[in-house]
Amino acid sequence: MVGADRGVPTRQLHLPALPARVAESLDRLRAELDIPVDLPPAALREAQEAARRPLPTLPDARDLPLVTVDPPGARDLDQAVHLEEDGDGFLVHYAIADVASFVTPGGALDAAVHERGVTVYGPTGSTPLHPEVLSAGAASLLAGQDRPAYLWRIALAADGAVREATVRRALVRSRAQLTYAQVQDVVDGGSDPSVPPTLPGLLRRVGELRLAQERARGGVSLEIPEQEVVARDGGYALAFRATLPVEEWNAQISLLTGICAAGLMRGAGVGILRTLPPADPRDLARLRRTARGLGIAWPEDVSYQDLLPTLDSAVPAHAAFLTEATTLFRGAGYAVLGQDEDGDTRHAAIAAHYAHVTAPLRRLVDRAGLEVCRAVCAGEPVPGWVHDALPELPRVMARSTQRAGRYERGAVDAVEALVLESRVGEEFRGIVVEVDEDDDGVRGTVVIAEPAVEASVRAPELPLGEQVTVRLEEVDVPGRTVRFSPA
Structure with missing residues (x-):
């Protein structure tokens, strides 16, 4: 599974050491695509000043034993989670970085991040949306640090269906920065004192219930393996790291939050939804040909949604099929409520209305979406800066995600060329x-x-x-x- 977007999935590339000619190629590509690298001095000054400001006065939720679960070495930590049983159901507490506390609407930093739109990832490192003093510092939900956050409280029934969802701003403190492998190891019977004892079991139960809810809706999840480059026989070869079950369970918490956010926005008639049209029948036919050629059995009476759970991303042929399956997810966009609502505004891969609100450090649109949801739950008017920003956000996000996608595709092309060079x-x-x-x-x-x-x-x-x-x-x-x- 790549992210929680189901919009334009990409493969993550990991290189042990990057040959200079690959780095130079990607530097040229970044320049061709006009991807901003350096932030304007005024924007940097604003970020540094914001990082030094005292924390805002907010309700204290530091007693919640939140933790982050991310890839090893991550510093731009958008989300922290705590799960608990609630009668025959569950409570999901989900803290999201409060980037709005650090960015002044209309300021130099706001203008700079509107130009960037998203964090751009590649094998040479990332070009962050926000300056690192915020994205890897004052705004990131780093362990042991007091942070302002949007704190979601989502009540689930015994079958994983949503009973109630609210969000408010609060002061939080993450207890630990965990990796997927750490949590998975405990799920598999290991022990790790830094992993809260109830987290692995509850994450699995809630994740599997939400996956069942997704399948019942007609949604799909893709376990796209991470592509790694390894040195072999004097050259390079591609290897795949299969995704861990805990990654999918964790992603389901993010998807759950985005679905709840879309419900709040639609109820209020204000906000911005992430959209995706249904798969083109021609693409499904092409995917069936791919399965046949790769030796993957796909009976005519078995749906795409039912086939995916039978595949193992650790198997090379399955990995190739899953990578090709990402081409079904074409045409993702955004719809502003009250403005761009012609046709179906649902997200076809998720099979629900959905909004981006869980990655504000890495995606511009989430900052506005979070503030809409907070205002709706507080019974307050949506701030003027959000109303001002909404009309342009689809254009800004379309430009930035297309640019990031082209760069990430170019990175894959460069690495594939490197791997094939000796062959x-x-x-x-x-x-x-x-x-x-x-x-x-x-x-x-x-x-x-x-x-x-x-x-x-x-x-x-x-x-x-x-x-x-x-x-x-x-x-x-x-x-x-x-x-x-x-x-």
């Missing part, structure tokens, strides 16, 4: 999943299971849905390109 002249078996005809012949996309790459091939004809053998003819790492031909 020029080799032949690979793959499945033709897409074919486009033009005046110069046929251009097709071939999915190769090992290594898990997509090959663009031009030939007089390509049999759609059939296995073919292709030869790697040329690799250009700085240019981020590889060229295959029919064998």
Whole structure:
């Protein structure tokens, strides 16, 4: 599973050491896409001043034993969680970083983050949305630090259905910064004194109940493995780190919160929703061809939603299929309530109305969404700065997420070229999943299971849905390109 968005999933790349020519290629790509690297001095000054300000006076919720669960080494900690039983149901306490306490609407920092839109990730590191003095410092929910937060309280029934959801601003303190592996180890029978004893079991129970709710709605979850580059035989090879069950359970808490936020916004008639149209039947047909070519059994009477739980992202062919399945999630966008509501405003992959509110350190739109929900729960008018920001947010987010997506795709291309560099002249078996005809012949996309790459091939004809053998003819790492031909 990649994130909790189901919008434009991307593969995370991890490199032990980055060759200079790959770094140079990505630096050029960043410049081509006009991705801001340096923040304006005025914005940095505002961030530094905001980080030094005394904490706002807020209700004290530091008695809640919240913890963060993230990848190792993460510093931009948006969320902290505490779960407890509540009669025959559950209570979810979910603290989200209060970025609005540090950013003055209309100021230099606000303008800078509107230009960035999102944090951009790549193998050379990230380009953060906010200055690190905030994103990895004063606004981050770091363990042992008092922080302002939007504190959600979500009551769930015994089957995981939502009974009630509210959010307020409060002062919180995370008890520990945990990794997915730490929590998973305890789930699997290990021991770790830093992991609250009730957390692993409750996270599993709530996560599995929410997954069942998702399947009942017709939603889907993708376990996209993380792509790692390892040194091998004097060159590089691609390996995959299968996602842990705890990552999916944790993601379900984020999805739950976004669904609750959308409900509050729709009830008030103000806010911004994350949208995604249903999968195109042609894409589903292409995915069935991919399954057939990769040797994955997909009976005609089995739905896409029912197939996914049977796959294991640790299996190379399954990993290739799951990566290809992300292409179903096309056309994600945002709809401002009262403004952009033509057609279906639901998120098709989640199969519900949904809003972004759980990653304000890394995504601009979440700051406005959180403040809408807080105001609605407090019975207060939505602040004027939110009303002013909402009309432009779809455009800003579309531009920034497209730019980030192109950079992340370029990073994958560069790393795949690096991995394939030592294999020029080799032949690979793959499945033709897409074919486009033009005046110069046929251009097709071939999915190769090992290594898990997509090959663009031009030939007089390509049999759609059939296995073919292709030869790697040329690799250009700085240019981020590889060229295959029919064998």
